[in-house]
Amino acid sequence: MIIRDETPEDTATVRQVVAxxxxxxxxADLVEALRDSGDAVMSLVAGDEGQIVGHILFSRLQAPERCLGLAPVAVAPSRQTQGIGSDLIREGLARAKRDDWQAVFVVGEPGYYGRFGFSTAAADKFETAYPKPYVLALDFVPGALRDRTGALLYAPAFLALE
Ligand SMILES: CC(C)(COP(=O)(O)OP(=O)(O)OC[C@H]1O[C@@H](n2cnc3c(N)ncnc32)[C@H](O)[C@@H]1OP(=O)(O)O)[C@@H](O)C(=O)NCCC(=O)NCCS
Known part of the structure; x- marks a missing residue:
């Protein structure tokens, strides 16, 4: 299994996997909207024997600055719980850190995302319409979020998602 940047040839298969x-x-519509708007910063695929079996996207937040939102992450149903989602998340986080992003936010299950270092505590001071128990953050520079507050605002394309 390899994790690599998505290419234009992958987009139709990515759509199928995400849906x-x-x-x-x-x-899947969200992924396309984020690509089209230019808010997608990193879009990775997991490939196995030439087949795309997973996808993850990181997009630039409107606020706080220099932070990314992780969403969506998707693994083909027949390939779930084999570690592919974890590999995509770990590779994406490593690249985000390398590229000097300060933190990544995610809205999801704390029991799942906690294993990658995300916590509700790191996201707690940010105002959001999402339910707080599911809003998590991971700061790469320890304390990078500690003295920051204000709104947590995803890219506009997320408004179309309920
Ligand atoms: C969520 C998802 C990306 C995880 O990828 P994966 O390759 O199946 O997961 P991994 O193999 O890396 O990890 C498996 C572990 O995650 C847990 N897990 C998977 N999905 C979970 C979820 N939605 N909530 C909580 N735990 C979850 C499994 O129970 C398993 O736990 P264990 O390691 O303690 O046994 C994948 O299941 C998926 O595509 N789900 C449908 C789409 C989705 O809900 N995406 C996330 C929201 S953006």
């Missing part, structure tokens, strides 16, 4: 993972097209 299959979520059981609806809303997140």
């Amino acid at each position: 299959a993972a979520f059981g609806r097209v809303a997140e």
